[in-house]
Amino acid sequence: MRQPLGQHFLKTPGPARALVRALQLGESDTVVEVGPGHGELTRHILAEPHHRIIAIERDVKLAAGLVHNNKEKNPSLEVVHGDIREVLGSVADSLEGDWKLAGNIPYYLTSFLVRQMGELANPPRRAALLMQKEVAERIAAGPGSFTKLAAFVGAWATPEIVTLVPKTAFSPPPRVDSAVLSFIRREHPVENRAAYEDLARRAFTQPRKVLANNLTGDGTEKAAVTAALEQVGLPTNARPQDLSVELIAKLAAILTYSGKA
Secondary structure (H helix, E strand, O other), X not given: OOOHHHOOEEOOOHHHHHHHHHHOOOOOOEEEEEOOOOOOOHHHHHOOOOOEEEEEEOOHHHHHHHHHHHOOOOOOEEEEEOOHHHHHHHHHHOOOOOOEEEEEOOHHHHHHHHHHHHHOOOOXXXXXXXXXXXXXXXXXXXXXXXXXXXXXXXXXXXXXXXXXXXXXXXXXXXXXXXXEEEEEEOOOOOOOHHHXXXXXXXXXXXXXXXXXXXXXXXXEOHHHHHHHHHHOOOOOOOXXXXXXXXXXXXXXXXXXXXXXX
């Protein structure tokens, strides 16, 4: 029988250990865990140095179980009953200084969570999430296979696949394999975020088409786009997959400055 809310629970410790290692926890760290379930990941976080753990769980029974099984021996654990789509922002806003985020969440929430992390006023210093392998690969893609997801995450963080996780590591097993993906907040995130994201959206309007064609329109002449591509060292026949965070930022700066973006 499928678990409530579409969640798949880890039944082997390896992926949880790899995820926690990626957080590089220290005694002063506050960790927000999303979707803790039965606590399969929570207990590995509790075993590492930390200052405070806030676990956000939507399922009433699972949240109560986390408190019953862990709170007495681990007073640093705080369980918040709520939907991450509704409470993560307020939890993050309540934290002072750097914090870290961990989670094994239902696949349908992955896109929302990845997007919301980057929109927070104080995004996590480090994050590590279990997610669908294909999605992790799209987020961690580099030049030559760059994607829209990689562009939006790269504006604030450096993503890296920590380990691959077979479907057999879960109960019930999902239909696809998974991966642990880490996010390290950039020391210098993209400055003009609005211009950057606007250009990224336009660049990937048709991912398989020539980049210059995607960027032409809305008052932007092809000559201006071609000149901008040449200025950043891209050929006129470059495609969206040839981009990188740095190239998108440069193109956005050039075309915005020219009044063309």
